[in-house]
Amino acid sequence: MDIFIAGFGTVGQGVAEVMKERAAWFERRFDECVRIVGALDSSSFEFSSNGLDPEVLIRRKKMTGKVGTIELKDESCHILRQFDYDVLVEVTPTNISTGEPGYSNILTAMESGKDVITSNKGPLALKFSELIRIAKRNGVQLRFEATVGGATPVINLSRELLMGERISSIRGILNGTCNFILHRMREEGLPFAQALKEAQEIGIAERDPTYDIEGVDSACKAAILANAIFNLNKTYKDVKRNGISGITEDAIALAAEEKKVIRLIAEISSKRLEVSPRLVPVGHPLSIGGTLNIIQLSTDLAGEITVVGRGAGKFETASAILSDLVALLKDKSTR
Amino acid sequence: MKVNVDLRLKDVPGQLVLALEPISANGGNIVGVVHHRDVVVGGHITVNVTFEIKSEKTLERILETWKEREIDVARLGSIYETISIEYLLVGDISTGELNNIVKEIESMEDLESINIRYSVSHLSNGKAAFLIGKVRKRETSERIEELLNVKAQEHGFLVIRSLGD
Numbered sequence: 001m002d003i004f005i006a007g008f009g010t011v012g013q014g015v016a017e018v019m020k021e022r023a024a025w026f027e028r029r030f031d032e033c034v035r036i037v038g039a040l041d042s043s044s045f046e047f048s049s050n051g052l053d054p055e056v057l058i059r060r061k062k063m064t065g066k067v068g069t070i071e072l073k074d075e076s077c078h079i080l081r082q083f084d085y086d087v088l089v090e091v092t093p094t095n096i097s098t099g100e101p102g103y104s105n106i107l108t109a110m111e112s113g114k115d116v117i118t119s120n121k122g123p124l125a126l127k128f129s130e131l132i133r134i135a136k137r138n139g140v141q142l143r144f145e146a147t148v149g150g151a152t153p154v155i156n157l158s159r160e161l162l163m164g165e166r167i168s169s170i171r172g173i174l175n176g177t178c179n180f181i182l183h184r185m186r187e188e189g190l191p192f193a194q195a196l197k198e199a200q201e202i203g204i205a206e207r208d209p210t211y212d213i214e215g216v217d218s219a220c221k222a223a224i225l226a227n228a229i230f231n232l233n234k235t236y237k238d239v240k241r242n243g244i245s246g247i248t249e250d251a252i253a254l255a256a257e258e259k260k261v262i263r264l265i266a267e268i269s270s271k272r273l274e275v276s277p278r279l280v281p282v283g284h285p286l287s288i289g290g291t292l293n294i295i296q297l298s299t300d301l302a303g304e305i306t307v308v309g310r311g312a313g314k315f316e317t318a319s320a321i322l323s324d325l326v327a328l329l330k331d332k333s334t335r
Numbered sequence: 336m337k338v339n340v341d342l343r344l345k346d347v348p349g350q351l352v353l354a355l356e357p358i359s360a361n362g363g364n365i366v367g368v369v370h371h372r373d374v375v376v377g378g379h380i381t382v383n384v385t386f387e388i389k390s391e392k393t394l395e396r397i398l399e400t401w402k403e404r405e406i407d408v409a410r411l412g413s414i415y416e417t418i419s420i421e422y423l424l425v426g427d428i429s430t431g432e433l434n435n436i437v438k439e440i441e442s443m444e445d446l447e448s449i450n451i452r453y454s455v456s457h458l459s460n461g462k463a464a465f466l467i468g469k470v471r472k473r474e475t476s477e478r479i480e481e482l483l484n485v486k487a488q489e490h491g492f493l494v495i496r497s498l499g500d
Contacts, residue, residue: 171498242493246425246426246493247425247493248425248426248461248462248463249461250425250454250455250461250462250463251423251425251454251461251463251495253454253463254423254452254454254463254464254465255423255465255495257452257465258421258465258467260421260497262423262495265498276495276496277493277495278495278496278497278498279421279423279495279496279497279498280497280498281498284498286498
């Protein structure tokens with residue numbers, strides 16, 4: 001199975017590392033040689049039908065800032081059209097305004113008959129239904145476990161293992177940055193601005209934290225879950241949204257007196273599609289602190305199922321991508 | 336939901352414990368017990384019990400256990416659902432406006448209780464108020480939420496609601 005990795009930042013490098021580390025296992029388990037044949041970033045690309053050494057790609061990226069030796073003069077989707085491979089791993093950064101370059105990369109690959117695995121929320125939070133339709137029309141798979149909750153395998157769990165269940169609602173904490181800030185405000189009595197600054201200093205929050213603290217990131221994930229699990233046709237703009245920037249020390253303290261914590265909760269059900277701060281009883285699974293993500297599914301037979309895991313990170317995201325890759329390999333081996 | 340029952344128990348020691356145990360075993364909250372020890376009819380006394388439980392299903396389980404234990408339910412009445420409401424209001428909101436909101440909520444039918452607690456912040460935009468109460472109908476809790484959302488838009492404060500069921 002030949003892989004092309006589009007995007008070679010932290011996630012792309014994590015995927016490359018894991019592919020090298022698991023190469024022998026792929027051979028043993030699936031009798032399949034899984035190789036990286038192509039990789040591109042925003043300024044360069046590299047391709048070899050004989051396979052590329054992940055270590056060389058990572059070393060080059062670290063030393064020169066470029067994954068490839070060839071300059072990327074054209075849009076990345078044009079490069080993807082030129083070469084042959086089986087699966088596109090699309091891990092370029094999320095762009096919530098246009099979905100690009102992820103959207104065109106995914107579209108190009110699927111229209112050329114390639115399966116796609118992505119961690120990029122932008123295209124799916126904006127044009128989910130369209131992409132699924134195109135995947136079906138071309139007889140390919142579009143897999144996106146890594147778009148929601150990093151290493152919390154909620155999408156494949158719901159769509160595959162829990163396929164026979166009726167899921168009535170999903171509630172969860174889908175953004176580790178907000179959870180860290182709210183947790184620190186409660187534990188240390190910090191004002192919002194100081195907790196945010198602390199998150200930025202230890203690299204949990206971006207310099208421009210708007211996307212996280214105003215709930216946009218959580219709304220994108222909520223829209224993806226609504227579409228993937230409830231078969232809706234929503235974009236992140238359809239998600240009713242309130243962020244955490246208005247939460248004050250007084251609010252945290254008053255909630256604490258009632259044995260409650262404030263958490264930014266995404267809720268998806270037939271009645272609600274929203275991301276908002278909520279009062280959660282201390283001790284409830286959703287009162288979890290730190291940067292963890294947690295998702296609770298309400299099902300008709302199994303009752304409540306809770307999945308907790310790290311929401312982001314190099315290997316956590318690579319783990320979700322690996323689960324999609326394994327699903328493709330299993331599918332291929334049974335065909 | 337809140338349930339009020341008259342139970343007929345044998346006038347022998349240990350019967351009351353036997354009658355109340357299924358309520359707590361099913362996660363119920365006993366609100367009141369009135370023991371009519373002075374009226375003994377056919378070797379039985381009547382005990383009036385008020386308790387809160389989560390759902391009709393819980394009540395069914397309790398009734399089933401009483402039947403197994405041969406405890407007669409002489410009357411089952413005054414059943415109504417009580418739904419907890421909890422809202423945290425955050426932002427620049429005056430005490431006068433908060434009082435108006437509480438008054439409007441108090442005028443609603445099916446309201447069991449409503450209480451408000453204020454934070455003591457000196458920062459005008461950092462204030463918070465915790466509204467806590469009980470209503471008998473889900474529609475009433477929805478009306479309260481609607482009212483708070485409208486007021487929040489008008490006055491620019493944030494409404495944080497509880498996680499709910």
